[in-house]
Amino acid sequence: MKYLFKDVTVLSMNEGMEIKLSCDVLVEDDIIKAIDNISHGVAEGATVIDGKGKLLMPGLINGHCHVPMTLLRNYADDLDLQTWLFEHIFPVEARLVDDDVYWGSLLGIMEMLKTGTTCFIDMYDHIDAIAKAVDASGIRAHLSRGMTNSNEGSDFSEDKGLLENIEFIKRWNGAANGRITGAFAPHAIYTCSADFIKAILNEAQKLGAPIHVHLDETRVEHEDCLKNHGKTPTKYLYDLGLFGQKTIAAHCVWITDEDIEILQENNVTMVHNPTSNLKLASGIAPVPKAIEKGVNVILGTDGASSNNNLNMFEEIHLASLIHKGVNQNPLLVSAEDSLKMATINGARALGCSNLGIIKEGAKADLILIDPDKSHILPMHNIMSALAYSVQGSDVCLTMVDGKILYENGEFKTIDMERVKYHIDKSFKRLF
Numbered sequence: 001m002k003y004l005f006k007d008v009t010v011l012s013m014n015e016g017m018e019i020k021l022s023c024d025v026l027v028e029d030d031i032i033k034a035i036d037n038i039s040h041g042v043a044e045g046a047t048v049i050d051g052k053g054k055l056l057m058p059g060l061i062n063g064h065c066h067v068p069m070t071l072l073r074n075y076a077d078d079l080d081l082q083t084w085l086f087e088h089i090f091p092v093e094a095r096l097v098d099d100d101v102y103w104g105s106l107l108g109i110m111e112m113l114k115t116g117t118t119c120f121i122d123m124y125d126h127i128d129a130i131a132k133a134v135d136a137s138g139i140r141a142h143l144s145r146g147m148t149n150s151n152e153g154s155d156f157s158e159d160k161g162l163l164e165n166i167e168f169i170k171r172w173n174g175a176a177n178g179r180i181t182g183a184f185a186p187h188a189i190y191t192c193s194a195d196f197i198k199a200i201l202n203e204a205q206k207l208g209a210p211i212h213v214h215l216d217e218t219r220v221e222h223e224d225c226l227k228n229h230g231k232t233p234t235k236y237l238y239d240l241g242l243f244g245q246k247t248i249a250a251h252c253v254w255i256t257d258e259d260i261e262i263l264q265e266n267n268v269t270m271v272h273n274p275t276s277n278l279k280l281a282s283g284i285a286p287v288p289k290a291i292e293k294g295v296n297v298i299l300g301t302d303g304a305s306s307n308n309n310l311n312m313f314e315e316i317h318l319a320s321l322i323h324k325g326v327n328q329n330p331l332l333v334s335a336e337d338s339l340k341m342a343t344i345n346g347a348r349a350l351g352c353s354n355l356g357i358i359k360e361g362a363k364a365d366l367i368l369i370d371p372d373k374s375h376i377l378p379m380h381n382i383m384s385a386l387a388y389s390v391q392g393s394d395v396c397l398t399m400v401d402g403k404i405l406y407e408n409g410e411f412k413t414i415d416m417e418r419v420k421y422h423i424d425k426s427f428k429r430l431f
């Protein structure tokens, strides 16, 4: 299949943050085949998409999510993380079955596609059901089985979560034309014993798989770790050897200057989840300092239960604002910084040089934005418009792996009414 985006403004997200006006972009199969000066022969047979007045950019990468938690949206709000998680979320999650997770994932995927996300990095239970939803919908995802086990000891060979995570990597890593990749996910240091984390690390090393973990999210986690282990959560995981594997660490709200150095030296990606951290009053991560020190910082929504949506344009917006406000410094975290966190940095976290960027040979994960709106015009500066004016609902087309999955309100691979029917069914059963 071939598509030709004609006469479109392109935000490349390359090194020089190049913007091309009146540009043509040819997609063939899953790849961006050619940009500009495309001879008629090469584009022959392509479906033409009129890009006049529109903006083409790489699809957004949601760096930390629990996609089936759409089922718990608007359920337990205005609570602190410990109460929210242990008293409200975990009891409902214990009642989830594969079917709930499948349809909950599709609901979240619909929302992400509609608001410009083409890839998400996820951690949850019932991971096969999530993978099936990813496969069926056409989106790209990096999935891991969130694991908890507080037991000490050396034998975790019977641990259900760990067995499922191992099985998942073997079965799904690289599936769906490479759209699905896998990681191991020790949930957090307060839900996993040191021995269990070591057992997970051992399996990750055997399979050459990366790690996805919650890190230093709250003051309680930070202070308990200091009290129990005499070191910060970052130092604790570093000493366990976890960062020897490629690691994506969500939140990092309470990290110290020394922690930032550890993250940077070990190429650990830090996921900033501004909405979730604000909503659960966890605090505000030291993102400006992490960026300054060269840490790869990416952006995520976290689950829909602590957000309460999966709209990455809101995260871009917030990330560009809160650090200016709390530090009383308008020069911190520019529009460009936030856009990088939501695209090219996400690709770096996944070890993919052909994602999060518009260049010849890159994956055709693209979004088209219609800026012909009263809340965007006039568009003096494209990056400012994207960070400060554009809404997720301004996305008019979303393409993943060279296939159009969403266009002008219509989902090409997902039956919206069917999803709503099953969500209602799950909702009635669970609550």
Ligand code: NI
Pocket (backbone or CB within 6 Å): 064, 065, 066, 214, 250, 302, 303
């Ligand atoms: Ni999370």
